[in-house]
Amino acid sequence: MALQEKYKELIDAANTAGVGNLSVREQDGVLYIDGTTNGTVKQQLWDTYERLDPNYASGDLVMNINSVAGVVEGAQLKVTTNSSNLNIRKGPSTNDEIVGKAARHEVVTLVSKENDQWWVVKTADGEQGYAYTQYLTPIG
Amino acid sequence: MKNTKNKMMALIMAAAVMTAAFTGCKSTPKDSDVKAGVETAIQSSPTATNVTVSVDQGIATLTGQVPDQGSKDSLEKTAAAVAGVKSVINNLTITPATPVSVSMDDPLAAAVKDATKDYPTVTGTVADGVISLKGEIQKANLQKLMMTLQALKPKKVETAGLTVK
Numbered sequence: 301m302a303l304q305e306k307y308k309e310l311i312d313a314a315n316t317a318g319v320g321n322l323s324v325r326e327q328d329g330v331l332y333i334d335g336t337t338n339g340t341v342k343q344q345l346w347d348t349y350e351r352l353d354p355n356y357a358s359g360d361l362v363m364n365i366n367s368v369a370g371v372v373e374g375a376q377l378k379v380t381t382n383s384s385n386l387n388i389r390k391g392p393s394t395n396d397e398i399v400g401k402a403a404r405h406e407v408v409t410l411v412s413k414e415n416d417q418w419w420v421v422k423t424a425d426g427e428q429g430y431a432y433t434q435y436l437t438p439i440g
Numbered sequence: 441m442k443n444t445k446n447k448m449m450a451l452i453m454a455a456a457v458m459t460a461a462f463t464g465c466k467s468t469p470k471d472s473d474v475k476a477g478v479e480t481a482i483q484s485s486p487t488a489t490n491v492t493v494s495v496d497q498g499i500a501t502l503t504g505q506v507p508d509q510g511s512k513d514s515l516e517k518t519a520a521a522v523a524g525v526k527s528v529i530n531n532l533t534i535t536p537a538t539p540v541s542v543s544m545d546d547p548l549a550a551a552v553k554d555a556t557k558d559y560p561t562v563t564g565t566v567a568d569g570v571i572s573l574k575g576e577i578q579k580a581n582l583q584k585l586m587m588t589l590q591a592l593k594p595k596k597v598e599t600a601g602l603t604v605k
Contacts, residue, residue, distance in 0.1 A: 355604045394554045
């Protein structure tokens with residue numbers, strides 16, 4: 301219960317924002333918060349988390365808020381790398397060979413989802429392969 | 441007349457015996473020759489290195505390991521086409537080239553490696569579902585990294601060894 305007190309503001313915010321499938325449970329000294337929402341709410345929740353636990357130093361919360369669950373095949377995705385090109389790979393791992401690249405802010409199409417980390421995308425040039433979802437932002 | 445008939449019979453019988461002997465010889469080559477033939481035929485396949493051949497009365501048996509179903513099928517076809525092979529018993533088993541890992545930590549460790557790839561000063565190790573971070577990270581990048589790591593369904597994320605700059 302102590303952890304739910306510590307992160308009460310965060311849990312309340314998630315409830316207020318209408319996070320879907322919200323699940324909050326505590327086990328072995330770690331609080332787990334899971335749910336689905338949009339990118340804006342996810343960012344707000346993470347900013348709250350960071351304020352309540354500066355630098356995430358306590359290691360007592362695992363928050364998995366999925367903001368891309370509703371993205372479907374055929375969706376347009378913008379490449380949001382920090383500066384470099386996005387690697388498109390043969391398989392869903394950084395060990396897999398690079399088969400293409402997408403420039404920063406280029407728009408690619410979602411072909412299928414391997415898992416939450418790796419999606420198959422296709423560029424306008426027809427290059428297809430696995431890209432890391434962290435660097436893909438759904439448009440619209 | 442009777443003599444001629446007997447001669448004819450003798451000729452026919454002799455011919456029959458010879459034919460039987462001849463065809464008999466042709467349809468049952470030695471099993472050892474057939475075995476050698478099959479071994480030569482499948483040798484060209486790179487997936488046949490762990491395959492052994494035995495032949496019993498023209499029936500060839502393939503045993504051993506191949507990496508996939510395609511290799512299993514094609515080796516059977518190759519063996520069946522060898523002269524003297526009546527049929528093939530395909531006892532080949534499929535063993536993927538890379539052994540499949542059983543540890544639950546392995547997929548998590550691989551995912552952590554992917555997630556930390558763009559932060560060369562950070563290393564992440566995994567033990568019993570716990571991700572432990574070490575090294576240094578820019579404060580601006582910390583939230584993005586934590587978002588990714590906590591979405592991997594770890595038991596927890598330890599940051600005690602991580603210096604935030």
